[in-house]
Amino acid sequence: MDQSRRNFCLGVGAATAGAATLPPVPAEAAATRQGGDPAHRWGMVVDVRKCVGCQACTVACIMENDVPENSFRTIVSTYEVTEEGRSGTYMLPRLCNHCEDPPCIPVCPTGATYQRRDGIVVVDNTVCVGCAYCVQACPYDARFINHETQTADKCTFCVHRVEAGLLPACVETCVGGARIFGDLNDPGSTVSALVRDQAPKVLKPEQGTQPRVFYIGLDPKFQGKVDGTPTLWRPSAAAEHDDGYRVDEAHAEPRAAKEHA
């Protein structure tokens, strides 16, 4: 089954043993899963070699999911890397890793955030009290408080689209085909093949979260907290709309602005 954006469909890959050599779901995590079809285990492979940093995924996600200004469910972190006198750009699309053992879930005091049996981590924003404990617990800074709903928000793998047999918006729109989405339970899926053959890496493996977003071509320097000069430009609707001078200030003295504790 080909799960590229051209002919993605549901209802094919029923659960098959040995789809990819991934460790089994921790029993505690498995026991609390609810909803979704356990026949599937949705996952993503990001081939960073193919990412051109166009941020089309960032924008598609915002449009698809009505993400408020200044918030992001996914973004392509972009770095300028200078090595041995040569400079290049490194792109790293970030999103919720839909971990096999997600640290955001046990801390939730209301059960508003939970993992579906197909592995997708979701938030019921009618139950969430907005305590932000999950925001703290996520090692990937993938969660935030949505100030329109005043609840925790995050990437859902576009679960509403997946349920309808569509690809997540970021995958659908990806120009370079850097984002590949599919069923890790299906040994014939592209993601399974890539996980099997390409030995992709995950972010912060030492956290023991077992992410189900894999990266091909992930440089170890970007696997954890990046050690570098902080960002020159951070998207900020408030800075642009309310007091434009802050944008200029940030440009003028990026380091000084960042060092506030």
Added chain:
Amino acid sequence: MMDTSIVEVINVTREVAWLPWAVQYFFLIGLSVGGLLLSLPGYAFARAGWRKLGRVALLAALTCGLAAPVALLSDLHQPGRFWHFYVVFRPTSWMWWGSIIIPLYVTALLVYGWACLREELHEQGRVDSRLAALYRLAALGGGRDDRLIRTAGLVALAASLLVALYTGSEVAVVRARPLWHTPFLPVQFLATALAGAAGLVLLLNRFAADGDRDVEVRANRLLAAALGAVMLVGALWLALGLSGLEPTHAEALRSVAGSEAWRVTAVWAVAATVLPFAIAVAKPAGTGLLTGLVAVHGAWMFRWTVFIGGQTVPKTGAGFYEYALPAGPDGVLGIVGTAGLWMFLLLAVTAVLPIPRRAAPGMPHPIAAE
């Protein structure tokens, strides 16, 4: 490191999600627990020499303990949904346990406070005043009952230890933040809470009691002991981090080592601990206002640094997230508002139960023990 330089060009800023409200909560609940613990020798264990200090400490415990949950509720982005905590069973979440423990603690504190102050209510009921009947009603027709005070005190002690356990663990379990993820954190929360409570006792002794010199000296000694513990735990944390024996501490240090702001914070914190310690040891009488203020400030600053400072360390990005204290409810207004609520509670309690006057020579002290 190879000759590599990385400049982050585009990344997302994650704003702090635990707001200054959370700082206020952890500050106030810490002072309340500390105040309660300091009140126990005088009341629950009926040690006469501790009684006057105990009354001031009880005032701190009650006022801070009642204001704290309001700050916590305000930290929820959906405060109206707080009842969602109580319709589920979520034993894996320390915050859920907290939602059970807080009402337990506040109830135990109120019962204990009432038991301790019942004698004063009873006395007020004997004064010829229109409110005497109300005081008699509030005293439920009884005076000092040491057995009741002890029982209520032990229950409140247990509840306060649960508060200390849950507040510390709630933050310490967050593996994603190396600055928080250490078993030292609950100990340091408790030690700074005790120091802050001793500091508040020193301040209240001056402004909401009769400025007793013995209370001041005793509170200063307690403060010195608490600050000694703070320094010990802090030094141990630092040593384990610098030596690399504890990788989480080392990672936490690495994450802030390059920041001038964090270095200033560290120097400030050391000064705010060492100075009041030295003063309290060298001159425990007549310095209470100074040591008390610095100690309360130190307890607050520790929590501010842990929560707000901790959240400005990106988990994946380079450098630090910016934080500017907003003027509104999520910032200054929240801090000032919480302080105002505490002040109101202090005025209310001291209006109902006026500061006990120093007993005239030869007269039996109204709350003399044994």
